[in-house]
Amino acid sequence: MKGIIFNLLEMLVEDEEGDAVWESLLDEAGVSGVYTALGSYADEELIALICGLAAHRDQPIDTVLHWFGRRSIPILADRYPEFFEPHVSTTSFLMTLNDVIHAEVRKLYPGAEVPVFDFAFEKYATDDRDTPTLTMVYHSHRSMCALAEGFATGAAEHFGEAIQLEQLECKKMGAEACVLSIRISG
Numbered sequence: 001m002k003g004i005i006f007n008l009l010e011m012l013v014e015d016e017e018g019d020a021v022w023e024s025l026l027d028e029a030g031v032s033g034v035y036t037a038l039g040s041y042a043d044e045e046l047i048a049l050i051c052g053l054a055a056h057r058d059q060p061i062d063t064v065l066h067w068f069g070r071r072s073i074p075i076l077a078d079r080y081p082e083f084f085e086p087h088v089s090t091t092s093f094l095m096t097l098n099d100v101i102h103a104e105v106r107k108l109y110p111g112a113e114v115p116v117f118d119f120a121f122e123k124y125a126t127d128d129r130d131t132p133t134l135t136m137v138y139h140s141h142r143s144m145c146a147l148a149e150g151f152a153t154g155a156a157e158h159f160g161e162a163i164q165l166e167q168l169e170c171k172k173m174g175a176e177a178c179v180l181s182i183r184i185s186g
Contacts, residue, residue: 001043001142002109006035008072009049016071017056025052040111043142062146069150073158090156090163090184091134095119115140115148135168138178143171145178152182161186 010033013022026033029048035041054064077084083101087093094117102114118137138148149165156163164183169175 001041001046002037002105002112003035003039003041004037004109005046006041006049007037008075009046009068010035011075012068012071013053017053021053021056025049025056028052038109065144065146066150066153069147069152070154070157071150073151073154077158084158088159090152090159090161091132093155093159094134094136094152094182113141115142117148132183134182134184136180136182138180143178145170145172145180148178149180152180156184156186159186 010022013025022033026049029045029052031045031048050061050064050068054061057064083096083104084093087096097117102116105112105114116139118139120135122133122135136148136152138145145167149167152165153163162185166181167178168181169177169179171178
């Protein structure tokens with residue numbers, strides 16, 4: 001996993017929990033904590049830090065992953081405005097994950113292993129209007145679908161939209177991939 005993810009986690013933990021908590025998480029995980037944005041680090045290090053934060057907060061790991069994704073979006077939007085500025089909606093932003101954002105991530109961070117997403121649209125009639133539903137299929141050996149959900153939620157907040165997520169299938173439950181049903185309004 002690329003160091004930028006560790007840098008984001010460090011910023012958020014220090015901002016919300018304090019420097020001492022970050023140092024404690026590093027000690028408990030048995031990791032150095034020296035992460036450069038371009039460096040590559042074992043997935044297990046991030047998992048150990050997330051597990052430690054989940055224990056510290058007395059929350060499930062998926063809750064912490066969701067928080068991490070949601071809270072990372074404002075930082076990413078500030079650092080990489082070129083990924084956000086062309087868009088006026090969460091849907092248009094999400095649709096660029098594979099071909100624009102992750103392609104650029106691979107250029108900026110050689111060797112980055114990014115998830116792949118498949119998308120499909122459906123319309124359901126509710127309240128006398130059509131509500132588009134985006135089905136997003138998350139493919140990754142990391143099985144961090146809660147992080148992807150958090151990123152989607154953070155993107156919706158960034159674009160001033162409301163989001164409803166429902167996980168239809170999960171790799172952690174034996175499915176081939178994680179399938180999310182996403183309804184966005186606003």
